[in-house]
Amino acid sequence: MLDDAMNELAAAGSAAVVQAAGTDAWPGVRGPVARWFSRGDPARERAELARLDRTDANVAGAAGDLGRRLRGDEQISWRTRFEIALDDLDDGARGERGDELRALVGELRAAVARSGPSVGHMTVSGPGAQAAAGPVVNYGSPVNIGEMHGDLRLDRPSPPDPAEG
Secondary structure (H helix, E strand, O other), X not given: OOOHHHHHHHHHHHHHHHHHOOOOOHHHHHHHHHHHHHOOOHHHHHHHHHHXXXXXXXXXXXXXXXXXHHHHXXXXXXXXXHHHHHHOOOHHHHHHHHHHHHHHHHHHHHHHHHHOOEEEEEEEOOOOXXXXXXXXXXXXXXXXXXXXXXXXXXXXXXXXXHHHO
């Protein structure tokens, strides 16, 4: 049975895999993940690559509620796979593989950050301004971004409907 740290590591691994799926980071992510699971077995690596490509196909382009559900399903599946892979090891090997997985998660997160725009620090102020951990919605208030990775595209908002004031 895995301890809490290993369960959290499996969750982080699955989240990183699913976050990368369907993005420009995917080609650089799938190989290291397949190698982590295959442990040097070429036939198993090919099987893992096929499984990863199915994940990518399942979530690519899926948006809204369907996209959230598909990503959630894939995340559960990959978490279970990471947990099983870690649970099948003795304590010493589990520690080593856990360290390898921790490093892999860092690589995956970095690859995703390099592949698309992301905001590290943000301040939104003024009436009606909203911010979330994902897209930013701003209704004409100032936004200060302290860290930006990738491209930032700004569109001029359409004028408000006269009926709205």
